[in-house]
Amino acid sequence: xxxxxxxxxxxxxDALKDKKxxxxxxxxxxxxxxxxxxxxxxxxxxxxDRARDAARACDARLAxxxxxxxxxxxxxVKDLFCTEGVLTTAASHILDGFKPPYESMVSGNLxxxxxxxxxxxxxxxxxxxxxxxxxxxxxxxxxxxRAGDEAALxxxxxxxxxxAATAARLCAATIGTDTGGxxxxxxxxxxxxxxxxxxxRCSRWGIVAFxxxxxxxxxxxxxxxxxxxxxxxMAGHDPKDSTSVDRPVPDYEAALGRSVxxxxxxxxxxxxxxxxxxxxxxxxxDGVQWMKDAGCEIVDxxxxxxxxALPVYxxxxxxxxxxxxxxxxGVKYGHRAKEFDDILSMYENTRAEGFGDEVxxxxxxxxxxxxxxxxxxxxxxAQKVRKKIFDEFAGAFEKVDLILTPSAPSxxxxxxxxxADPVQMYLNDVFTVTGNLAGLPGASxxxxxxxxxxxxxxxxxxxxxxxxxxxxxxxxxxxAAGFTAxxxxxxx
Ligand code: GLN
Numbered sequence: 001x002x003x004x005x006x007x008x009x010x011x012x013x014d015a016l017k018d019k020k021x022x023x024x025x026x027x028x029x030x031x032x033x034x035x036x037x038x039x040x041x042x043x044x045x046x047x048x049d050r051a052r053d054a055a056r057a058c059d060a061r062l063a064x065x066x067x068x069x070x071x072x073x074x075x076x077v078k079d080l081f082c083t084e085g086v087l088t089t090a091a092s093h094i095l096d097g098f099k100p101p102y103e104s105m106v107s108g109n110l111x112x113x114x115x116x117x118x119x120x121x122x123x124x125x126x127x128x129x130x131x132x133x134x135x136x137x138x139x140x141x142x143x144x145x146r147a148g149d150e151a152a153l154x155x156x157x158x159x160x161x162x163x164a165a166t167a168a169r170l171c172a173a174t175i176g177t178d179t180g181g182x183x184x185x186x187x188x189x190x191x192x193x194x195x196x197x198x199x200x201r202c203s204r205w206g207i208v209a210f211x212x213x214x215x216x217x218x219x220x221x222x223x224x225x226x227x228x229x230x231x232x233x234m235a236g237h238d239p240k241d242s243t244s245v246d247r248p249v250p251d252y253e254a255a256l257g258r259s260v261x262x263x264x265x266x267x268x269x270x271x272x273x274x275x276x277x278x279x280x281x282x283x284x285x286d287g288v289q290w291m292k293d294a295g296c297e298i299v300d301x302x303x304x305x306x307x308x309a310l311p312v313y314x315x316x317x318x319x320x321x322x323x324x325x326x327x328x329x330g331v332k333y334g335h336r337a338k339e340f341d342d343i344l345s346m347y348e349n350t351r352a353e354g355f356g357d358e359v360x361x362x363x364x365x366x367x368x369x370x371x372x373x374x375x376x377x378x379x380x381x382a383q384k385v386r387k388k389i390f391d392e393f394a395g396a397f398e399k400v401d402l403i404l405t406p407s408a409p410s411x412x413x414x415x416x417x418x419x420a421d422p423v424q425m426y427l428n429d430v431f432t433v434t435g436n437l438a439g440l441p442g443a444s445x446x447x448x449x450x451x452x453x454x455x456x457x458x459x460x461x462x463x464x465x466x467x468x469x470x471x472x473x474x475x476x477x478x479x480a481a482g483f484t485a486x487x488x489x490x491x492x
Contacts, residue, residue, distance in 0.1 A: 004029040009073055009172040009226035010253075016062060016072040023058035023072025026172075027051050027116055030074045034118065034170045036492030040141045042155075042165040044079050045087050046119040054116045061114070070233055071114030076171035078162050079120040080127055081107045081217070082206040086117075090208045091135040092125045094328045094354025096335040104206025105238045106175065106217045113233040118171055121161030125356045126325065127182055127210045130428035132160030133419055134358040142190060142412050143168040143487040146452040150490075153412040153454070156186030156428075162220045163190040167487060173221040173230050177207060179214045180313050181408075181432025184444040187220050188407035188457030191446040191485060193227045193474065194220045196432075198464045199439035200245035201231075203238030211320035212243075214313075214436040224445065224474040228252035231467065247465060255468040256475040261295030263473065266400030270306040271431055273409055279450045280406045287404055287447060287458045290480030291473070301396050301403070305389045306434060310426060312389065313433040315369050315382035321359075322366025328354060361422065386437050393438045397463045402473045405431050407444035407457035431459055441467050445474050446483040455485065 004026040007015060015021055031048050051074065058072035082088050082100035089095045103111070111117065124134040131154035132140040142155040143164055155164035159176030163186030166174050176183045178196035187194025195218045202217040209215065219230035232253065237246040267288055272281070292298055330336035330350030337349030355363070369378035396403065409430055418424045435442040441464070444457040458477060462470040 005033055005169045008222050010223070010229055012172055013070065013073055013229065019062065023055040023062065023116060024052065026072060027055040027074050027118070030118055030171060037168055037170055039491040040143060040164050040168055041138055042122055042140050042161045042168070042170060043076070043119045044089055044091065044122050044137050044161070047086055047117055051116050051118050058114055058116060068112065068114035069229065070110060072116060073114070073172050074116045074118050075110060076118050076121045076162060076165045076174040077107050078123050078159050078174070078176045080123060080177050080208045081175065082208070083107055083117065083120065086120065088120065088208070089136070090126050091123045091137055092354065092356070092359065093136045094335045094350070095333070098333050100206070102206060105203035105240065106207070106234045109233050109236065110175070115233070121165055121174060123161050124158035125359050126208065126321070127158040127177055127179055128321070128358050128362055129157040130181070130185060130425050131413070131415070131418065132157040133415060134356055136356060139415055140164045143491065144190060144412060144454055145487070145490065146454060151414045153414055154189065156189035156412065158182040159186045159220060163187055163192055163194070166190065166192045166220045166222060168491070173219055173226050175217060175230070175234065176220050177215055177217050178436065179210050179317060180436050181429035183218045183220060184432045184442055184457070184459060185408045185428055187444040189412040189455070191455030191483065192220050192222060193224050193443065193445055194218065195227045195231055195443040196435060196441065197231060197235060197467055198441040200243050201235045201441070201465070201467070203236070203241040203244045205238055205240040209324040211317040212324065213320060214317060224471060224478050225253060225256055227443070228256060228471050250468050252467060252471050255471045258472050259295070260291070260472050260476045263296045263402060263469070264299050264400040265291045265296045266299050266301040266396055266403040268301050268303045268306065268403060268405060270303050271405040273430055276406070276409050277450070280409065280456060283448050283456050283458065284404070284406050287477060290477060291404065294476045294480065299400050301400060303392055303396060305385070305392045308385050309389060309434045309437055310430055312382045312385045312437060313429070314365065314426060315378050316386060316437070318362040318366035319370050319379050320366070322363045322370065325359070325363055330354070389434060390438045393440060401462070401469055403461040405459045405461070407431060407459040411450045411452070411454040411456055435461050439464055441470050443470055443474050445477045445481070447477060447481040448483065449485055
């Protein structure tokens, strides 16, 4: 029999329902792969016993013909989601030993639907980063390598454990979060499918907050079908998150394969950035041609505010982060400095020891742009430009149904290559931050390999709550690209 880990999530779901294999067999197959993949450093915590217990309970339900839409499917969870009684670190030293007394709404929705948790996935500290190198637990290694080269590459970030674990088939699928690109960029760098839904589609309740007006949860999966199945379970209204939207959740899987004929695809000229490899340009042109061949109408559009997106993001996101991270003070949970003289030095020493350099940089920037005298010049102005970016997209979406761009300006890069210059690192998100600032749903689909054999992704953006059209477009791209490459299993 084939290894259950070689089945897509949708195939595994069907095989479990048809009793072709058991949830325990599937779970054991994944746990065995996780055990052999230590070199990838994708997991912070593996919950093997809990997974086997959950799988047995799934098998009991499946035997009676019962169970939810994800019954028995083994998944991995970014360590930013609170999981009841299970260590949740946000990959930060400051959350040492934190076992939340409650479950995040999104992960809880997956367990409600029968999924099995394999463990908690590594990430950039507090989701700040694009390469997984800011994790207190060390970087995740991309399962992909350049042809004939053993250099360790980044799986992207901040959801790098989620992307690597999906690409290396350590989980049937995973969940991540995307504040500026942290689902789509790692998906692009690992040949996986990543979806950031519309802001408000998934509840943020129980997700360790980074920048609350930008954060959204979403799946990283092997195929658009798998991502559609995942998102349907994850999404939904939650009265505990006032920004979650009370709208019915469509059957995204049913949208796959529906004709894209007549869809208008916008191609924004401002997404052609300096220094982007010619191969990404070519892939983008291929993507345009594929959509045309599928019967879409291609529309050249202009989004001149794009150039302000990164500067605006690096004011708004740190501002919100500086406020959200004020709660880590060593009093209620997590790390507390051993040496201090008074309460103030306890706070200071705890935060100095507990946060890594990138997190400190964000807190400093955020505090600066919010401080009296600078608030109007930075924060308020950034909010105004953010509104203009939103309006510009709204105008574009009067003319088009989807926007097609590259997902990231480069393929996976080597660890250490961009750590010296934060701005170089921030540029990774040049194509993705716009979607967060405007609250749009977006996805990255693997579309090809570069000359060194590394995966490249294409991004689609849609109107708020148009995820069904997004999935239609993703499926069309996926069919045309025919991406079937897999990394060589050098790790174990
Ligand atoms: N790379 C971006 C940052 O560092 C986005 C991160 C994210 O989406 N969580 O802020």
